[in-house]
Amino acid sequence: MSDDSGSANPGRSGRTTERTAGAPAAPEPRGPWPRRLVDRLPGLAVAVAVASVATVMGGWFPLIGGPVAGVVIGVVLAAVRRPAARLGPGITTASKFVLQLSVVLLGCQLSLTQVVRVGGSSLPVMLGSLVACLAAAYFVGRRLGIGRDLRTLIGVGTGICGASAIAAVTPVIGAASAEVAYAVSTIFLFNIAAVLVFPALGHLLDMSQQAFGLFAGTAVNDTSSVVAAAATYGDEAGQYAVVVKLTRTLLIIPICLWLAALTKRRALAAGTGGPGASGPGAGGPVDGPRLNVLKLVPWFLVGFLLTALVNTLGLIPPRAHPGLTTLCVFMITVALSAIGLTTDLRGLRRAGPRPLLLGACLWVVVSATSLALQYLTSSL
Numbered sequence: 124m125s126d127d128s129g130s131a132n133p134g135r136s137g138r139t140t141e142r143t144a145g146a147p148a149a150p151e152p153r154g155p156w157p158r159r160l161v162d163r164l165p166g167l168a169v170a171v172a173v174a175s176v177a178t179v180m181g182g183w184f185p186l187i188g189g190p191v192a193g194v195v196i197g198v199v200l201a202a203v204r205r206p207a208a209r210l211g212p213g214i215t216t217a218s219k220f221v222l223q224l225s226v227v228l229l230g231c232q233l234s235l236t237q238v239v240r241v242g243g244s245s246l247p248v249m250l251g252s253l254v255a256c257l258a259a260a261y262f263v264g265r266r267l268g269i270g271r272d273l274r275t276l277i278g279v280g281t282g283i284c285g286a287s288a289i290a291a292v293t294p295v296i297g298a299a300s301a302e303v304a305y306a307v308s309t310i311f312l313f314n315i316a317a318v319l320v321f322p323a324l325g326h327l328l329d330m331s332q333q334a335f336g337l338f339a340g341t342a343v344n345d346t347s348s349v350v351a352a353a354a355t356y357g358d359e360a361g362q363y364a365v366v367v368k369l370t371r372t373l374l375i376i377p378i379c380l381w382l383a384a385l386t387k388r389r390a391l392a393a394g395t396g397g398p399g400a401s402g403p404g405a406g407g408p409v410d411g412p413r414l415n416v417l418k419l420v421p422w423f424l425v426g427f428l429l430t431a432l433v434n435t436l437g438l439i440p441p442r443a444h445p446g447l448t449t450l451c452v453f454m455i456t457v458a459l460s461a462i463g464l465t466t467d468l469r470g471l472r473r474a475g476p477r478p479l480l481l482g483a484c485l486w487v488v489v490s491a492t493s494l495a496l497q498y499l500t501s502s503l
Contacts, residue, residue, distance in 0.1 A: 165209060166206070166214040167213040167214075169210055170213065173463070173464065174456040174460045176196060177189045177456050178453060180196075181456070188345060189453065190452070191307060194303075194307050196463065197460045198466045198468065201464050215461075217460070217461035218300070218465065219294060219458075221457050221461070222455070222462075223294055224426075224454060225454035226424070226426070227423050228447060228451035229430075230426070230428065230431035230432075231433075231434050232447075232451070233435070237369070238369075241363075241366050241370050248500065249367070249370070250374075251492055252282065252342065252493045253283065253374060256485050256492075259488045260275070260277060260481070260485055267477045267478075267481055268477065269481055273306060274481060276289050276298055277310065277478060277485065278485065279292050280307070280309075280310040281313070281485040281489055283344075283378065284345075284371055286459065290459075291375045292378070295382050301466050305478050306478070309479055314345045316486070317339075318343075318355075322356045325360075326356075335357070335360045335364075336359065336360040336362070336363030337493075338494065339352045340368045340371065341371065346365070349364050349365060376427070
């Protein structure tokens with residue numbers, strides 16, 4: 124999925140230089156923190172406003188959801204009129220810090236007890252489908268000439284949990300906004316296809332409620348799409364699929380650590396400190412690749428684990444769960460709206476249909492692998 128020969132551009136040529144952190148060009152606010160906060164407020168307000176509209180649209184069309192609507196609205200607005208430079212600091216904060224904070228809140232949905240209980244039966248299927256997906260993303264993506272970052276985003280989005288996985292991986296690899304927008308849109312299309320096709324396929328294969336729940340939980344990405352596909356099949360399938368889906372979210376942790384190590388090693392070899400690096404080793408030569416394992420762990424992954432642990436211990440009241448889930452989805456929507464506002468449409472046009480073809484291939488690979496592994500483990 125990642126290699127040293129790939130570039131961060133969406134297609135074979137025309138490297139995309141605008142990073143997710145690089146919203147409309149604007150100097151980084153300096154001075155006392157109250158002043159920096161004030162400088163960020165206008166851009167944050169715009170991102171929140173776009174996310175609010177997207178959330179309403181997501182309520183009207185649940186299969187689309189707020190995050191996807193946020194990306195689309197942001198891209199359209201950016202195409203009509205690029206955000207003013209003074210909005211840059213706030214939009215950057217939304218696309219980075221808010222994005223990372225949303226990953227922390229994801230942990231509030233997880234119970235490690237449920238993970239242990241469901242993991243025994245579902246882990247082989249989850250891991251097998253993920254490995255198959257990442258391998259296909261690497262080899263098929265390279266064959267199609269798709270840049271490293273874009274195939275990484277589509278791979279982890281398809282193999283783990285859609286927009287949530289993309290949200291976690293984006294700051295780790297420093298993906299460009301055009302790549303994030305394309306990956307989210309691609310995965311959304313195949314989530315819709317899964318909702319329409321999977322229930323009929325389950326009946327055709329005469330799958331049990333639990334078997335279909337495992338299938339939907341491992342082969343569909345976005346939570347709302349998992350619920351839609353599995354609940355159509357039956358209540359028991361719906362409940363089991365959601366637990367499998369949330370358990371699958373934990374795979375974000377090893378994937379992010381692996382990508383962080385690869386990104387850091389490439390940066391050190393190239394004489395840079397990686398995404399957002401500063402100080403010694405950022406832009407100058409180094410003596411050789413040296414990795415500090417502790418520094419590879421992003422703070423938001425630590426926060427993700429801590430919130431999951433707090434939830435497992437029962438310290439989060441059950442009545443607070445719906446509100447926290449809604450807040451998490453809204454924060455992801457804010458971040459993706461900001462990414463949409465900074466998206467370079469020329470980068471999307473350069474990518475062409477090849478990333479969509481990669482998404483289709485990965486969707487088939489994950490679905491077929493999930494069914495095959497269930498058959499081999501007698502879960503089907």
